[in-house]
Amino acid sequence: MALLTVCELRTAFSTGSKLLPVVRGVSFDLERGETLGLVGESGCGKSVTALSIVRLLPPSGKIMSGSVIYDGVELTSASKRALRQVRGRHVAMVFQDSMTSLNPLLTVGRQIAEGIEFHRGSTRKAALARAGDLLEEVGVPEPGRRLRQYPHQLSGGLRQRVAIAAAIGSDPELLIADEPTTALDVTTQAQLLDLLKREQAEREMATILITHDLGVIARMSDRVCVMYAGRIVEQGNVDEVLKDSGHPYTEGLLRSVPRLDAAVVGRLPSLPGAPPTPGALGQGCAFAPRCSERIGRCDADPALEPVGDDGHTAACWMRGASRAGAR
Amino acid sequence: MDGPWRVAAHKGRDYAAVSTTVALDDLVGPNGERDRGYWAEAWFELRHDWTAMVGLALVVALVLLAVLAPELAPHNPTFQFFQGLTPDGSPLRPGSHSFPLGTDGLGRDELSRLLYGARVSLSVGVLANLLAAGLGIFFGGIAGMSRSWLQSVIMRAVDVVISFPVLLLAIALLSVTHPSVTTITVIIGVSFGAYLSRLVFTQVVSLRERDFVTAARTVGTRTPWILFRHVIPHVVPSVIVYSTLGVATAIQLEAALSYVGIGIQPPNPSWGNMISDGQAYLSSDPWLVILPGVSIMIAMFGFSLLGDGLRDALDPTLERRTRLILAGVR
Amino acid sequence: MPSTPRSNGGPGSFWLVCADMIRYTLRRVGWTILVLWAIVSLTFVATFLSPIDPARSYAGLRASKQVIAEVRRQFGLNEPRWVQYGRYIERLLHGNLGHSYATGQSVFGAVLGRLPYTAELAIAAMLVQITLGLPLGVAAALYRGRPLDRGILSVSLLGVVTPTFVLGYLLLYVFAFKLAWFPLGGTSSFAALVLPAVTLGVGGAAWYTRMLRSTVLNIVGEDYVRTARSRGLPERLVIWRHVLRNAIGPLITMIGIDLGVFLGGVLVVEKVFDWPGIGEQAWNAISFNDVPMVMGTVLVAAFFITILNLAADLVNAVIDPRVRYSGTAGGA
Numbered sequence: 001m002a003l004l005t006v007c008e009l010r011t012a013f014s015t016g017s018k019l020l021p022v023v024r025g026v027s028f029d030l031e032r033g034e035t036l037g038l039v040g041e042s043g044c045g046k047s048v049t050a051l052s053i054v055r056l057l058p059p060s061g062k063i064m065s066g067s068v069i070y071d072g073v074e075l076t077s078a079s080k081r082a083l084r085q086v087r088g089r090h091v092a093m094v095f096q097d098s099m100t101s102l103n104p105l106l107t108v109g110r111q112i113a114e115g116i117e118f119h120r121g122s123t124r125k126a127a128l129a130r131a132g133d134l135l136e137e138v139g140v141p142e143p144g145r146r147l148r149q150y151p152h153q154l155s156g157g158l159r160q161r162v163a164i165a166a167a168i169g170s171d172p173e174l175l176i177a178d179e180p181t182t183a184l185d186v187t188t189q190a191q192l193l194d195l196l197k198r199e200q201a202e203r204e205m206a207t208i209l210i211t212h213d214l215g216v217i218a219r220m221s222d223r224v225c226v227m228y229a230g231r232i233v234e235q236g237n238v239d240e241v242l243k244d245s246g247h248p249y250t251e252g253l254l255r256s257v258p259r260l261d262a263a264v265v266g267r268l269p270s271l272p273g274a275p276p277t278p279g280a281l282g283q284g285c286a287f288a289p290r291c292s293e294r295i296g297r298c299d300a301d302p303a304l305e306p307v308g309d310d311g312h313t314a315a316c317w318m319r320g321a322s323r324a325g326a327r
Numbered sequence: 328m329d330g331p332w333r334v335a336a337h338k339g340r341d342y343a344a345v346s347t348t349v350a351l352d353d354l355v356g357p358n359g360e361r362d363r364g365y366w367a368e369a370w371f372e373l374r375h376d377w378t379a380m381v382g383l384a385l386v387v388a389l390v391l392l393a394v395l396a397p398e399l400a401p402h403n404p405t406f407q408f409f410q411g412l413t414p415d416g417s418p419l420r421p422g423s424h425s426f427p428l429g430t431d432g433l434g435r436d437e438l439s440r441l442l443y444g445a446r447v448s449l450s451v452g453v454l455a456n457l458l459a460a461g462l463g464i465f466f467g468g469i470a471g472m473s474r475s476w477l478q479s480v481i482m483r484a485v486d487v488v489i490s491f492p493v494l495l496l497a498i499a500l501l502s503v504t505h506p507s508v509t510t511i512t513v514i515i516g517v518s519f520g521a522y523l524s525r526l527v528f529t530q531v532v533s534l535r536e537r538d539f540v541t542a543a544r545t546v547g548t549r550t551p552w553i554l555f556r557h558v559i560p561h562v563v564p565s566v567i568v569y570s571t572l573g574v575a576t577a578i579q580l581e582a583a584l585s586y587v588g589i590g591i592q593p594p595n596p597s598w599g600n601m602i603s604d605g606q607a608y609l610s611s612d613p614w615l616v617i618l619p620g621v622s623i624m625i626a627m628f629g630f631s632l633l634g635d636g637l638r639d640a641l642d643p644t645l646e647r648r649t650r651l652i653l654a655g656v657r
Numbered sequence: 658m659p660s661t662p663r664s665n666g667g668p669g670s671f672w673l674v675c676a677d678m679i680r681y682t683l684r685r686v687g688w689t690i691l692v693l694w695a696i697v698s699l700t701f702v703a704t705f706l707s708p709i710d711p712a713r714s715y716a717g718l719r720a721s722k723q724v725i726a727e728v729r730r731q732f733g734l735n736e737p738r739w740v741q742y743g744r745y746i747e748r749l750l751h752g753n754l755g756h757s758y759a760t761g762q763s764v765f766g767a768v769l770g771r772l773p774y775t776a777e778l779a780i781a782a783m784l785v786q787i788t789l790g791l792p793l794g795v796a797a798a799l800y801r802g803r804p805l806d807r808g809i810l811s812v813s814l815l816g817v818v819t820p821t822f823v824l825g826y827l828l829l830y831v832f833a834f835k836l837a838w839f840p841l842g843g844t845s846s847f848a849a850l851v852l853p854a855v856t857l858g859v860g861g862a863a864w865y866t867r868m869l870r871s872t873v874l875n876i877v878g879e880d881y882v883r884t885a886r887s888r889g890l891p892e893r894l895v896i897w898r899h900v901l902r903n904a905i906g907p908l909i910t911m912i913g914i915d916l917g918v919f920l921g922g923v924l925v926v927e928k929v930f931d932w933p934g935i936g937e938q939a940w941n942a943i944s945f946n947d948v949p950m951v952m953g954t955v956l957v958a959a960f961f962i963t964i965l966n967l968a969a970d971l972v973n974a975v976i977d978p979r980v981r982y983s984g985t986a987g988g989a
Contacts, residue, residue: 056883080892088889100880105902105977114898115888148673150978166888483688487695490963491955492918495939499955502943503703579820583925586822589943602822609826620823627818 001072003206004030004053004174009066011045011052013278020278022048024230025066032173035200035207037221037238039214039253041275045230046210050176053208054087070174089119092167096179098159102151109135109147112166119170134165138195157188161195168199175200176208181216193220214257218242226250229276229286235304236312246307246314248291285316293318369564372640379636385629392442393449400439401427405594407434418612431601431615432608440596441622447597448626451512451581452574458516460570463523464559470524471531472554482528488521493580501589511590515577523566523573530562564641572634575627582623598623674975681974681981689967696959700952701745705738754956755949759942764953768935772920774844775934778857778927779919781850783912785858786865791908793862794869799896801874809866816863825856825929843931853930857923861915868911872904879903906973913969914962921958 011023023045030036038046051057053068053075068075070086078086095101102111112134113127122130128147135143138161151159160180167175177196181189197220200207209220217224217238224241226234226249234247245251252271273290285291288298297317304313373379392399402408411419411426411434421429421437428437470481491499497514504510534540535558543553584590585599593600598619605615720728729735733744748755754764797809832852833841840849876882877900885895924936931937935954942950974981 054887056887058878084889084891086889087887093884093887095880095884097880101884103881103885103899103903104979106898114885114890118888118890118894152979163884170888483691484695486688487692487699490692490696490966491959492921492962494924495921495955495958498924498939498943499700499703499952502946502948502951575818579818582820583822587924587940587943606826609830616826620820623820624818624823627820628814631814631818 002029003032003034003071004208005067005069006049006053007067007069009049009052009068010064011048011057011061012064013061015060018279021064021281022061022230022278023052024281026225026227026230026232027066028225028232028235030174030206030208032206033200033204034223035209035221037217037224038208038210038227039212039217039224040227041212043275043277044227046227047178049227050093050178050208050210053176054091054093055083056093088115088172089170090172091174091176092170092172094160094163094167094175094177094180096182098156098163098183099151101163102159104151107148107150108154108162112147112162112169115166116169130169131165134169135162138162138165138168138199139191140165156184157192160184160188160192164192164195164199168203168205171203172205174206174208176210178210179212180209182211182213189216196220214242214253226253229281230278231286231315232304233287233316234307234312234314236307236314237310240310240312244307246312247287247316248293248318249287250314369640373636376636376639378632379640382629382632382634382636385625386633389445389449389626389629393446396442396446400436400442401425402436402439404435404439404443404596406436408436409434411435418608418615420612421614428618429612429614431604435594435596437615437618440601441598441618444596444598444601444619445622445626447508447591447595448578448581448623450508451515452577452626452630455512455515455577456519456570456573458512459519459523459573460566462517462520463527464562464566466520467524467527468531468554468559468562471528472535472550472558481524485521485524485528488518489525491518493518494583497580497584498587498589501584506584506589506592508591511581511584515580519573519577523569526565526569527562530565531558534558534561564637568634568638568641571630571637575630575634578623578626578630582619674981677981678971678974682971685967685970685974689963692963693960696963697746697749697956698742700956700959701742704948704952749956754953757942757950758947759945759950764949767938767950768953768957771933771935771938774932775920775927775936777850778853778923778932778934779916781854782857782861782919783916785854786861786915787912789858789862790865791869794866795873795901795904797866797870798873798877806870810870813863813866816859817867819860821856821860821923822925822929824859825853825926828852828856829929841931844933849930853926853932856929857919857926865908865911869904869908872907873900876900876903902976906977909972909976910966910969913965913972917962917965918958920961920965921954 006029007027009023009026010021012019012021014020026045026049028036038049040046048057048061051061052063053070055063055075057063063076066076070091073082073086075083075086102108109128109131112131113122113124116122116127116130117124120127132143132147135146140146140158140161146154146158146162151162154162160183164180175196180196181192184192193216196207196209199205207220209216211217221238223236224234224238225232226241226247228249234241234245234250236246241250242254245254249271252269255269256271258268271290276286276289283301284299285294285302288294291298295317302315302317304315306312307314373383408426408430411430413419418432418434419426419430421427423429426436426438428441430437431440466481466485470478470485473481488496493515496518497511500514501510531554539557540553543557544550581590581597582599582602585597586603588600588603590599591597593604601619602616605612605619608615733741736744752765754768756762757764757767760767793809793813797806797813800806829841829852833839838848839852840846843849882895882899885899886892921935923934924940926932927934927936928940935957939951939954941947942954970980
């Protein structure tokens with residue numbers, strides 16, 4: 001049985017009178033110890049998907065339908081109490097902005113120890129000692145001194161390490177990292193990703209890595225889901241998807257990444273137009289307005305269809321089994 | 328990705344300063360599509376907030392009453408009518424034809440006095456806060472963008488002003504100068520201006536670190552221009568909110584000062600000194616205290632509702648948060 | 658495995674906090690002294706702007722020219738301004754605030770004499786404000802949009818727009834005059850404290866409620882609250898440790914300033930309830946144009962506000978590390 005099964009998740013935000021669908025039917029599985037990458041442009045709904053899993057949406061957000069089953073427990077309808085037992089202890093999160101994600105009035109050590117104290121029932125002292133160990137594990141120099149410092153005294157990279165330490169402190173089975181390195185410089189980014197990979201391997205932790213950076217996905221993930229306008233448009237093993245993508249959007253993304261080994265020829269290709277806002281979605285494939293390969297059939301929403309082997313699926317009429325028919 | 332870029336012509340120079348989209352437009356999604364625009368959007372939200380509209384209606388009504396007082400008042404508010412008193416010297420009850428709301432202890436028409444009192448209250452309230460807003464933006468903005476010594480000097484001066492409780496400051500100054508609408512307005516304006524300076528200062532200091540300021544600096548834009556063209560627009564909404572709420576406080580302050588006797592001097596009417604005069608008749612003719620008292624409350628109520636509504640419309644944090652999530656900025 | 662010994666990293670090692678606090682305190686106290694000096698000097702300038710001739714006021718309206726001249730000489734009013742300023746500062750440092758025109762007694766003595774009454778009222782009113790404002794404000798924020806929130810907002814709005822003297826008269830009329838539950842004023846008993854304290858406190862409580870509501874609402878939307886929830890902490894703990902702790906800062910500043918204002922004597926309430934405090938004394942002084950008394954009271958009030966503002970800032974520095982570290986560079 002998969003560790004996490006998300007099925008047809010739909011989440012919407014209510015602003016005033018309007019209800020804006022942000023996640024429009026997302027489904028994926030996650031096995032134990034597996035790293036799944038969730039990639040897409042800003043606004044495609046990847047962060048909201050992650051927040052929906054643990055129900056940490058802001059007050060205006062609501063899960064409209066669908067199911068999220070973690071280790072056999074249905075999370076969308078779980079009681080607050082049951083949810084709190086899952087959060088932190090089994091499913092931990094690391095957020096993008098470490099400055100605002102940490103309480104400025106508490107020391108770093110206290111914040112790491114908080115989860116340990118609560119979930120393990122440790123004393124404050126024991127939890128802080130464990131926090132120190134965790135800081136050392138995530139590669140923070142002088143952990144003893146750092147424990148007593150406050151978030152604003154640390155650099156971005158260190159803060160993010162602290163966030164990771166706090167997250168893994170209770171030995172969760174699933175770590176959801178929402179753009180953990182986006183706010184950092186490239187060198188720090190590389191170090192942090194290595195750290196994540198190491199921790200994940202050592203602890204056999206499943207990870208959902210959310211990012212807009214394909215390079216990060218390539219480096220870190222086993223499988224990847226490409227999201228666009230609230231839907232998953234392509235899913236599969238990382239190598240498969242990146243080498244032989246089944247969706248024009250994925251292809252477009254890949255093409256727009258500059259390569260060291262290619263000759264510099266003219267302008268960097270980019271996808272024309274911009275992703276639709278949640279309120280402006282019509283019928284049919286959401287990507288169609290920007291797609292160079294659209295056909296008449298694209299006015300109807302394509303479902304995810306198998307493309308290659310190994311569970312590689314893409315939601316495009318031009319690919320998959322229907323390919324033969326369209327030709 | 329193509330983002331919305333705006334070219335701002337730099338005043339007096341012949342090159343264009345390119346700045347990234349002013350942060351206010353964060354509300355717009357990355358596809359460049361603009362919704363109504365910040366102010367139009369705010370007006371839209373205000374219009375649909377019924378308590379704010381009640382406040383707006385009250386404010387408009389008060390302003391009209393105050394402005395049109397000379398036309399609307401049936402009599403001269405300071406004139407003591409012989410027929411304005413009962414034979415044994417008491418004020419007239421409301422309801423008579425010539426004195427709709429009765430008269431006060433000296434035979435003066437209550438209605439006219441209330442209308443002219445509104446004039447005073449609103450003049451002081453609105454003008455003092457306009458002054459305060461100007462001072463606040465000016466000093467707070469400059470202090471926010473300055474280097475350490477200028478910043479310290481300005482903010483310590485602000486601290487000094489804040490250290491005087493407004494009422495006592497007003498009393499101190501008014502006991503040595505001649506009280507009039509002008510002096511009271513200036514005193515309240517300067518005092519509130521100190522508070523607004525603080526508010527503006529805090530915001531400017533954090534806005535200073537934002538990318539759009541750095542971008543403007545990189546192209547050589549001078550600091551004063553950055554301040555007024557780029558930074559101040561972000562500060563304006565909260566200044567509007569607190570100035571509106573400040574009108575309510577200013578109205579109460581002027582009433583308190585006139586009540587104590589160092590505000591508007593008799594025979595000129597102010598709601599405050601009308602209450603003070605009416606105290607003596609509390610048991611027999613309580614409306615002499617009630618009418619001006621209620622007027623003060625209604626005026627404060629109107630401005631408070633409007634101010635709250637503006638606060639929600641101009642900075643709906645939860646709404647904005649949602650939009651930012653939707654735009655993928657968060 | 659860690660080989661180097663380290664401290665247990667408590668809530669910020671006590672001595673480190675002390676060191677930073679001392680640094681911050683010295684800085685703040687330094688500025689406070691400067692502010693006090695500015696206040697004192699401004700008051701001095703204000704007295705000079707007065708069209709009232711102090712000598713004439715002191716001597717009395719019907720005094721002859723010689724008497725007035727003598728008074729002038731006696732008070733050193735013929736000296737150059739800056740000499741008078743020096744004397745003024747010197748006297749202040751000795752606690753001499755001048756003498757009342759009306760009664761001739763020392764202003765300082767008079768104010769000090771009335772201080773206990775005002776202090777009593779101030780503390781009582783502050784208690785009312787905090788016990789009413791705090792829970793209501795937090796409750797309104799936590800139940801945002803629901804009937805409780807709307808109710809609290811409406812009631813607090815009423816509290817904000819009611820001028821203190823109106824409320825005072827209202828309470829006096831209803832509870833003392835009509836119902837006779839409380840005395841009509843004065844300080845005869847503990848019961849006499851209730852109405853003035855409530856009058857003074859209710860308005861402030863309304864402000865605190867709204868301000869706290871606004872602050873808590875802002876904080877609840879912050880990322881670190883979401884992080885705390887993501888750790889599976891019970892809501893009560895999240896509210897207590899993360900929300901309230903961060904909300905308390907602005908409230909402490911307000912409490913400090915308010916207490917300072919109260920201690921300066923709240924004229925209106927003291928007058929309405931015949932409360933023999935500093936404010937009532939100032940009121941009488943105003944009617945008699947007793948400039949030294951008025952100025953003396955203003956000085957005392959400003960002094961209290963400044964000192965209490967300092968105290969509030971110091972408390973905030975203990976709670977919020979960003980305040981006491983302002984200026985120090987961050988880590989690696």
